[in-house]
Amino acid sequence: MSVIALAALTLVLATLSGYLEEKLEQSGERQALALTVQAAQFANEVMRTGESAGGEGEGTPPQGAADSAGAADPAGEADLAGAADLAGAAAPPQGAAAFGKIDTILVFNAATGRVAEASTEEGLLAQPVEPGSLVYDLAWEMLYAYDERLASSSLRLPFELSAEESAENSLERMRAAVAAGDTYLDLGLAHGDEYYVALAPVGEGAWYVCSMIPAADMRAEAEVVSAVFAVVFALSGACVVLAIVLALSAYRRQAREHAIKMRTRLYEALSDSLDFAVNLYSPADDHVTPIVAKGVDIFGVRLEELIKDPGLAERLRFSDEGVGLLRRLRENEVGEFAKGEFSFTAVGDRRRYVEYTVRPLSYDGRRQVLVVLRDITADRAIELSMRDAMEAAEAANRAKSEFLSRMSHEIRTPMNVILGMLKIARRNMDDPEKLTSNLDNIENASAHLLDLINEVLDISKIESGKAGFDEKPFNLRDAVRSIEDLVAPPCRDKSQEFSCVISGPVDAWYLGDVVRVRQMLVNLLANAVKYTPDGGRVGLEVTAACVPTLPAGYRRLTFVVSDSGIGMAPDYLEHLFEPFATEGRSRSQGTGLGMPIVKNIVNTMGGDIHVETAEDEGTTFTVVVDMRLAEEGDACGNEGGACGNEDDACGNEDGARGNADGAPAPAPAGAEGSLAGARILVVEDNDLNAEIACELLSFEGAHVEWAADGKAGLDAFAASDVGAFDAVLMDVQMPVMNGYEATRAIRALDRADAREVPIIAMSANAFADDALASLKSGMNAHLSKPINMAELTGALITEMARRRPRHALY
Numbered sequence: 001m002s003v004i005a006l007a008a009l010t011l012v013l014a015t016l017s018g019y020l021e022e023k024l025e026q027s028g029e030r031q032a033l034a035l036t037v038q039a040a041q042f043a044n045e046v047m048r049t050g051e052s053a054g055g056e057g058e059g060t061p062p063q064g065a066a067d068s069a070g071a072a073d074p075a076g077e078a079d080l081a082g083a084a085d086l087a088g089a090a091a092p093p094q095g096a097a098a099f100g101k102i103d104t105i106l107v108f109n110a111a112t113g114r115v116a117e118a119s120t121e122e123g124l125l126a127q128p129v130e131p132g133s134l135v136y137d138l139a140w141e142m143l144y145a146y147d148e149r150l151a152s153s154s155l156r157l158p159f160e161l162s163a164e165e166s167a168e169n170s171l172e173r174m175r176a177a178v179a180a181g182d183t184y185l186d187l188g189l190a191h192g193d194e195y196y197v198a199l200a201p202v203g204e205g206a207w208y209v210c211s212m213i214p215a216a217d218m219r220a221e222a223e224v225v226s227a228v229f230a231v232v233f234a235l236s237g238a239c240v241v242l243a244i245v246l247a248l249s250a251y252r253r254q255a256r257e258h259a260i261k262m263r264t265r266l267y268e269a270l271s272d273s274l275d276f277a278v279n280l281y282s283p284a285d286d287h288v289t290p291i292v293a294k295g296v297d298i299f300g301v302r303l304e305e306l307i308k309d310p311g312l313a314e315r316l317r318f319s320d321e322g323v324g325l326l327r328r329l330r331e332n333e334v335g336e337f338a339k340g341e342f343s344f345t346a347v348g349d350r351r352r353y354v355e356y357t358v359r360p361l362s363y364d365g366r367r368q369v370l371v372v373l374r375d376i377t378a379d380r381a382i383e384l385s386m387r388d389a390m391e392a393a394e395a396a397n398r399a400k401s402e403f404l405s406r407m408s409h410e411i412r413t414p415m416n417v418i419l420g421m422l423k424i425a426r427r428n429m430d431d432p433e434k435l436t437s438n439l440d441n442i443e444n445a446s447a448h449l450l451d452l453i454n455e456v457l458d459i460s461k462i463e464s465g466k467a468g469f470d471e472k473p474f475n476l477r478d479a480v481r482s483i484e485d486l487v488a489p490p491c492r493d494k495s496q497e498f499s500c501v502i503s504g505p506v507d508a509w510y511l512g513d514v515v516r517v518r519q520m521l522v523n524l525l526a527n528a529v530k531y532t533p534d535g536g537r538v539g540l541e542v543t544a545a546c547v548p549t550l551p552a553g554y555r556r557l558t559f560v561v562s563d564s565g566i567g568m569a570p571d572y573l574e575h576l577f578e579p580f581a582t583e584g585r586s587r588s589q590g591t592g593l594g595m596p597i598v599k600n601i602v603n604t605m606g607g608d609i610h611v612e613t614a615e616d617e618g619t620t621f622t623v624v625v626d627m628r629l630a631e632e633g634d635a636c637g638n639e640g641g642a643c644g645n646e647d648d649a650c651g652n653e654d655g656a657r658g659n660a661d662g663a664p665a666p667a668p669a670g671a672e673g674s675l676a677g678a679r680i681l682v683v684e685d686n687d688l689n690a691e692i693a694c695e696l697l698s699f700e701g702a703h704v705e706w707a708a709d710g711k712a713g714l715d716a717f718a719a720s721d722v723g724a725f726d727a728v729l730m731d732v733q734m735p736v737m738n739g740y741e742a743t744r745a746i747r748a749l750d751r752a753d754a755r756e757v758p759i760i761a762m763s764a765n766a767f768a769d770d771a772l773a774s775l776k777s778g779m780n781a782h783l784s785k786p787i788n789m790a791e792l793t794g795a796l797i798t799e800m801a802r803r804r805p806r807h808a809l810y
Contacts (some may be wrong), residue, residue, distance in 0.1 A: 007412065008755070016367045024482075030183055031106045031218045032184050032185060032198050033183055033196075036198035036200040036209060036210075036213075038182070040201060040202045040208070041202075042694045044202045046604045075490075089765070100210070102211045103214060104118070104119065104209070105119045106135055107209055107210075108177050108207070109205045109207060110201070110207060110208045113134050113136050113175075114131075114134065115138075115205070116436065117131070118133075128746065135208075136175065136572075138210075139188065140167055142197055142212070143187075143197070144163055144164060144192055145189035147163035147167050149171075149189055150162045150163070169188050171741075173198065174303075178201075183200045184198070184199040185197070185198045187213070188596065188621045190212070193216065194214075195214055196212070196213045196218060197210070197212055199211075208738065210798050213439075253295060273612045275301070276372060276373060277293070277297075277373040277374075278371075279371045279372075279373075281307065281329055282369075284367070286330075288302070297375075298352075298354060304374070306326055310330075311325075313326055316344045316346075318342060318345045319342045320385070321346065323340065329371070336360065338359075339355075339541065340356060341353060341354065341356070341514050342354055352375060352377045353560065354373055354375055355374045355381045356371065356752060357372045358370065375541060385482050411449065411452065414445040414449040415445075417442070417444075417445035418445045420803050422438075422442065425438040428473050450786060455786075457614070468514075468549070470772060471511050471512055472507065472511070473511060474514035475508075476508065477506050477507045477508075479514050480502060483518055484498075484659040485540070487522070494529065494534045494536075496538050497538070498540075499538075500537070502542045502546035504543050504546075505555065508544070508629055508630075510555070510628065511627065511628045515606075515771075516605070519601060520559075520602065521561065523597060524559075524621050524623075525538065527595070528562070528563035532566075533565065533566075533795065536563065536565060537564040538558075538562070538563045538564075539561070539562045539563070540560070541619075543557070544557055547626075554627065556625075558625065559622050559623040560620065560622050561623075562621075563619055564617075564618040567614045567615045569618050573613070576595055576597050576646050577595050578596065602625070605625055607625035608623070608624050609621065610621070611624050611625075674700065674793075675697065675793060676728065677703070678698055678702040678703065679703045680703070680728070680796070681705050681706050681717060681729070682694060682697070682704055682706050683709075683710060683713030683729065683742060684729075684731045684734075685733075685735060689731075690706050693787060694706060696792075709734045710738055710741055710745075711736040711742070714745045714746060717757075718746075722751055722752050722753050725753075725757055726800050727759070727760065727799065728759075730760065730761055730764060732770075740777040743759050744777055744778055756803050757780065757803075758780070758781075758799035760792075760795055760796065760799060761782040762783050762785065762787065766784035770782065781799060
């Protein structure tokens with residue numbers, strides 16, 4: 001803005017200067033013309049004086065002048081007479097000096113242009129001035145010289161007039177002015193000097209005065225004024241420049257102060273909004289200028305303190321990279337841009353990580369170093385967690401690939417047996433003995449495949465945390481007896497000695513998931529039977545003990561499963577609880593999932609498992625679980641009706657058996673009853689499964705009616721007579737209406753048998769929470785497909801014998 005103002009002021013002054021020069025020039029012209037007019041007025045006075053004298057006087061013009069005038073223009077006799085009158089008047093002042101600055105005065109006749117009187121400096125004109133000379137010739141000589149000099153001093157354009165033409169034009173204007181009786185002024189040249197050539201009429205007569213006045217004399221005053229103006233202009237310009245300089249200086253000072261304030265505010269704003277520290281370090285004086293003051297937030301101390309005190313970095317346990325950075329700053333060794341990371345130990349003994357960048361620069365005339373520090377502890381934690389997540393994902397992907405590979409192998413092995421035995425059976429249809437052997441092999445392979453599927457699903461739910469663990473009251477002795485019922489038969493088949501010993505208050509009722517307890521012990525005992533040769537020994541010991549360190553109402557349960565089998569190699573123990581891990585020393589290979597399931601169940605119950613084994617000497621598993629009594633008693637005192645310390649075999653003297661939830665165990669088919677004559681409603685949407693169920697039940701002598709979905713089953717039951725059906729076998733996943741909905745609808749019917757008829761789930765849903773959902777919907781029991789006819793027959797006989805009212809719980 002200041003530059004623009006100065007330029008505008010200069011332009012105004014230059015314009016004023018030009019305008020003043022123009023006006024001064026016009027002033028010189030006016031002075032020259034005024035002098036000429038004064039001369040004309042003097043001549044006019046002389047003429048009037050002569051007329052009043054009435055004759056020739058001593059001032060009569062020379063005769064030669066009259067003669068010359070008459071000779072040149074015979075018709076101008078009257079003019080000569082007038083000249084005589086002028087001459088006869090009082091004589092004019094002698095010479096042009098009478099009018100000061102006029103060098104030449106010519107009095108000429110306006111009509112003829114002839115000079116009557118002349119007063120001139122000697123040698124002014126190239127030719128002498130005589131009375132009778134043409135004034136126009138004399139003027140043309142000066143005008144031409146002036147125009148010729150103008151033409152020679154500048155570049156002449158094609159359309160411009162020549163000096164001769166320009167002089168002729170000026171002369172024509174002069175004649176026109178004289179003819180009109182006007183004054184005239186022009187510039188001419190004589191002896192290299194400029195002259196004003198001025199013409200003015202003498203009164204009202206036909207006479208004119210032509211004066212030739214040096215232009216320098218007229219311009220002298222103008223030049224003085226111009227010089228004075230130039231001095232004033234220079235002083236004014238200097239004052240303006242000085243004012244501008246002072247204004248700029250004040251503006252710059254204010255701008256610097258404003259910039260400092262704005263920079264301070266900016267630094268404060270940056271400090272509030274940014275999460276890294278920015279500092280300018282001057283090695284010359286060890287001064288640190290904080291731009292973004294976050295050093296204290298990162299280190300707990302200022303960067304300046306860290307640089308000045310090497311011991312401070314040592315106390316904060318800076319890494320080597322951090323110590324090296326401070327040393328390079330302190331010793332002025334940062335010569336180029338650098339970037340890196342270092343760590344230190346913050347308050348609370350927490351390791352923190354810092355990213356830094358340093359760049360040398362010149363600021364405020366000094367060499368300084370820009371230091372940027374950023375706390376990347378959170379970023380490093382995210383990076384580490386992402387790395388861990390990636391490693392976990394890669395491990396999970398590898399585990400999935402291994403799982404699929406093992407599953408493919410485990411499934412294809414029994415499938416190969418089933419398909420192969422079917423082909424062999426078809427070729428031996430006429431050989432009943434071989435056909436029976438093939439069917440037995442198919443049944444064994446199918447059972448193995450079913451175990452594999454069940455265990456894969458089970459461990460998948462347990463590991464994903466979706467397996468439900470229900471805390472319900474159960475009788476430990478009854479649970480152990482039910483396990484004995486499952487293990488004793490295969491031991492007898494292999495002539496193995498099976499022992500079951502219980503001690504402590506095992507007859508008490510505990511809170512826990514009896515299904516998972518049974519599953520854990522059955523898996524351990526099944527492995528013991530499988531890997532123990534014929535005639536070997538398998539044992540189960542259950543101990544319930546009161547431990548003073550446990551909370552009131554808790555007992556420590558210890559389960560010991562031992563065998564005299566082939567044992568395990570030490571290197572295999574490291575992989576014992578890994579899915580699909582098998583040692584391969586026995587032809588009796590399982591799925592490799594039993595032990596991982598056991599481990600997950602024990603961990604879920606908050607227990608511990610230990611293994612002692614030696615090759616060819618047997619294996620002992622010890623599981624310890626702390627479990628709460630269903631009825632709390634005093635700490636290590638009376639258990640509220642629980643048996644005292646015992647040490648006996650698991651068997652019951654009256655031969656009764658209990659199931660896992662304290663109810664009587666199902667009686668084997670044909671032992672205490674049969675299905676002969678029983679009326680059973682089968683609700684199943686799969687035609688083939690329905691046919692299998694109907695056929696198997698018919699083999700047992702039952703009368704079977706089939707419904708294709710839950711709605712059809714509800715309608716069939718509602719349309720039947722009261723007591724028409726002794727039991728209902730209900731699938732769960734069906735179209736139109738599922739098994740849960742159908743069961744709740746049957747229980748809600750307003751008839752006497754609706755709440756008493758046994759309804760047993762027969763579903764491919766095999767998990768414990770599936771069984772719990774069936775019971776909550778109002779069913780009496782839950783059996784998993786494929787159908788085990790012995791279990792199905794026992795459950796039907798038991799539930800039909802009990803026939804108690806049931807209600808849906810939700």
